[in-house]
Amino acid sequence: MSSDKTFSQFEQEALDFHSKGKPGKIEIHSSKPTNTEKALSLAYSPGVAVPCKVIAKDPSKVYDYTAKGNLVAVISDGTAVLGLGNIGPLASKPVMEGKGILFKQFAGIDVFDLELKTQDVDATVAAIRALEPTFGGINLEDFKAPECFEIEERLKKEMNIPVFHDDQHGTAIVSGAALINACHITDRKLENLRVVVNGAGASAMACSKIFLHLGVRPENLVMCDSSGVIYKGRKNGMNKYKEFFAVDTEARTLSDALKNADCFVGLSVAGAVTGEMLKPMAKNPIIFAMANPDPEITPDKAREARPDAIIATGRSDYPNQVNNVLGFPSIFRGALDTRATQINEEMKLAACHALARLAREDVPEKVSASYGGKSFRYGAEYLIPKPFDTRVLLWVAPAVAKAAMDSGVAQKQITDFNQYRDTLESFQGPSKVFIRNAIHKVRANTAAEGGVLPKIVFPEGTSSKILKALSVLVEEKICQPILLGNPDRVREKIKTLDLRNLGEVEIHLPITHANYKAYAQELYQRRNRKGVQMAEAERLMMDNNYFAAMMVELGDADGLVNGASQNYAEAVRPIFQIIGTGKDGVAAGLNVVLLEDRFLLLADTTVNFSPTAEQLSTIALQAARVMEYFGQKPQIAMLSYSNFTAAPGTPSKMRQAAQLVKQKRPDFIVDGDIQADTAVNPDILNRIFPFCELKEGANILLFPNLESSNISYKLLQQLGKGEVIGPFLMGVRRSANVLQRTTTVDAIVNSVVLTTLEAQYLKDRRKQRN
Secondary structure (H helix, E strand, O other): OOOOOOOOHHHHHHHHHHHOOOOOOOOOOOOOOOOOHHHHHHHOOOOOHHHHHHHHHOHHHHHHHOOHHHEEEEEEOOOOEOOOEOOHHHHHHHHHHHHHHHHHHHHOOEEEEEEOOOOOHHHHHHHHHOOOOOOOEEEEOOOOOOHHHHHHHHHHHHOOOOEEEHHHHHHHHHHHHHHHHHHHHOOOOHHHOOEEEEOOOHHHHHHHHHHHHHOOOHHHEEEEEOOEEOEOOOOOOOOHHHHOOOEOOOOOOHHHHHOOOOEEEEOOOOOOOOHHHHOOOOOOOEEEEOOOOOOOOOHHHHHHHOOOOEEEEOOOOOOOEOOHHHOHHHHHHHHHHOOOOOOOHHHHHHHHHHHHHHHOOOOOHHHHHHOOOOOOOOEOOEOOOOOOOOHHHHHHHHHHHHHHHHOOOOOOOOOOHHHHHHHHHHOOOHHHHHHHHHHHHHHHHHHHOOOOOOEEEEOOOOOHHHHHHHHHHHHOOOOEEEEEOOHHHHHHHHHHOOOHHHOOOEEEOHHHOOOHHHHHHHHHHHHHHHOOOHHHHHHHHOOHHHHHHHHHHOOOOOEEEEOOOOOHHHHHHHHHHHHOEOOOOOOEEEEEEEOOOOEEEEEOOOOOOOOOHHHHHHHHHHHHHHHHHOOOOOEEEEEOOOOOOOOOOHHHHHHHHHHHHHHHOOOOEEEEEEOHHHHHOHHHHHHHOOOOOOOOOOOEEEOOOHHHHHHHHHHHHHHOOOEEEEEEEEOEOOEEEEOOOOOOHHHHHHHHHHHHHHHHHHHHHHHHHO
16 A cells, blocks of 8 residues: 555554455455365265254254354444544454454454444344354444443343353453452452542443442442432433432542542543642552543653552553453353353353462563563552463463352353363464473372472573572473572572572582582593593583582483573583483484464474484484474474486485385385375375375375475574474483574573473383383
8 A cells, every 4th residue: 555645653553454465454264175075975965964953953063064153243233432532334344354363362262253234222132132143152342331221231142152242341340350459469359449440331331330339339339421410319411321320429520529539430531630620639540541542640640649649541652451352252251161051140250360370479471571571560550460461361361260150150161160261272273282292291190209300400590580480380280490509699689580480499500419519520531531630520510500410320310401691502511421321322412393173293402513324324313202292193204406307316315215114114104205295185095105104194204404494493483484493402311402592582491391201201211121
């Protein structure tokens, strides 16, 4: 789209964002493969008739054979679009598409947006009611008051699926959570709280109602509209919805109402409140100025008048943003997963309390990273979680689901909430599922060992990324970390990063460690014929990497992880020199590629420049053991630039490697030489190469050299649709892994989980041999 002088730079960027490529922001993808004639015959005629007949006999089966259970309609007439007013249904469509994206991103829920060309309440209700067979839930959006109240009330009575007006209840739930915590911080009780609400629209009324459900007494809540206080006996501008909030009071203006009030809640217009109006409020006033896009009073002006105030707005550029995305995706997730017939007050309150509890938890590094590395801690500047906190779904959806079950509106029971949380994690990417599965294995192994956590040593004791990852790992009870470095410096770094759960972590400076001399002597004995004299052994043992490797080798630690702040060669050298390789004598790098429905193993990605056929066969068997450990049948492809030619050079080497694997393990499925696209595509394999053993496609890919494997995994890491974790070292006698210097805190957590799992596996194998 060409630039237009009438638009600001940001406005032009917004127009370009919506217009470039495919216009709009959404499209539909098939969840099943439909690239063959057979697949199409199953997806449509004649195969589609079978589920149709089953559903006709048993309507509940619609949830088993269609997308209804994960499909929400976002519906609007465009009469009250945030910050834009009554712009009509057509102009509201970009907002509704955006809402659908938020449902998908934050809770994995699919959405159709529907814009209705009517403002008649009866016609609106009839149109939406007729959609019940299609959708699992209805999200009403940007309907003006008071029509929105009647539309929602009628639909809730007439439909047997959840109907939720987010403009009302989303804001109410999130602000309710903020109010719970604001009272907690200021040592107030909700039943004694004096609240003034400015605004009498949908959001203001919903917020007021949820505050009452949370414990605020009706006589302590004063609502104001453009005509002033809504008091008993007032005639001007009243309706049945406002009458509900009318109270006995002498106050007639917003200024009157704010005198001695504990809390101001604004859902009105910018500039509705001045600093002078806030001065007569009670000590530590709670000020929620939530008008959008500009609040009733900006936080800086409010704080100028009342430095003791606790402040929230609807803006992302101020602390304590009351953002509906903290509510509606997770609330609908819990409702859909229990097939709730409605979203009732119990479910809304459960969401409120879940958000409030979550805000009091330590905030993970990943959340801080999403906000430029800023740290968050429960208090006046952090009342509610941040929108990009992935834990919100894991806390709110189960709370809502449980409330649906307890209140009798759930048609489907969740019997295992731990398993349910694992399912919720799957919406946040395949790595979450893979690592959660690994964590379960670690915990099961730990329980079998009497609860003794494996000891993992970290040579980079002052690395911020390592320390932040360890905070997560200690919280999850994955391992017992040992840090190497100057204890004073490490503790100072822990204090600076405010990682309070690392206060008791074990820290050692190698030269002062009780085993320093013994370790140096051991190194000397092992390498004195390789140029290492005693003085050199003592010097090397002062190196954290060498010391960590010796700890693992001699059984004082179960595994090690390094490389976050050094190059790969420096980090891996002590591992090879001290721990060494297993009986097959081959070490190799392994990366895991996580796709939506499966995972692949790639090797060798880090160690051998040009492995021989014999080495490749050994590496393949090592990777196969990993695949089997995760319950998958190994299907190995020896990759080349050709398909089944055995031409001199690489093709011949890869063919020979496949044959060697077959000799060692005749039961394994392995083939090559084979091109990468052929190896992973069953359609190509079965259509063009029916003789190939890899009928279902390969899940272990062996590359002919380091260049091809390293380039491939790094390209996949940056450009692929899957997620790549690793690399990991295979073929080493003990559990030791080297990170990439570009690693993230999340990647370190993943690596340590798998290192711990490997340590447990190797320890168990040693026990079996003994």
